[in-house]
Amino acid sequence: MGVDPGFVRKIFAGLEHGDGAGFFAHVADDVDWTVMGTHPLAGHYLSKADFIAGTFAKLGKVLPNGAQLHVDSLIVQDDVAIVELHSEAIAKNGFRFDNHYCWVCYFRNDTIVRVRAYLDSVMVARLFAENPI
Template sequence: MTDIRDDRIALFDNLQSPATQPKFWERVADDVDWTVEGTHPLGGRYRTKTEFIEATFTRLDRVLQGGVQLKVERMYIDGDTAIAELLSTSTSLEGAPFANRYCWVCRFDGDTIVEVRAYLDSSMVDYTVLRNEIAMKK
């Protein structure tokens, strides 16, 4: 039997590549309650998986070479909660590292993520998203 910690690490490891990310999203509820803290272009509360992906991952995919790539640095498990510390290993369209650090506090219902509070470097997101989106329009 797979240990719950190993299962959660394997789940979040799917975020390392856009090719494997669908395996992660399969385990996120369609009606997930996902809050991205901060005052930046990706901040807000999203009430569906589709809304969250479109507003964040899809938007970032447009300004990052090879899309969003997240590496698990640490994982903490307590009951139905997993806290994932993630590092972005992505590069912006202009060639700058997008080495953002994330902390996602995720509540599970069984094997499905139903609620997330995400924390990140708001300044890095603001600068990278807006600067690269402006460059794309030129």
């Protein structure tokens, strides 16, 4: 049957409105999340806690108002959602962190169990080079 596109849009709306907890309530504790690339956020995270610590917590140290993610498009087929997002954040030093993302999300029983996330690695590297943590 697959995941409902309206449900996917609803859980991503949490991220759009700064409600990370609302979004992460729909992510499995043992999620398999890979952030592709060679930058300070890249890695293979095998739990929700490790993913948050390795990405969102780091971003929170350099982006005073968070990543400010917005959904651009959504494609859902069966239990997979491809979500294109962008951020409109400003770093502590004033650097505009207007990154673009593509998250390929795999669902099981309306819970995200695996993600492959793609983004502008050079922009992430510059963000942390100019705003060391």
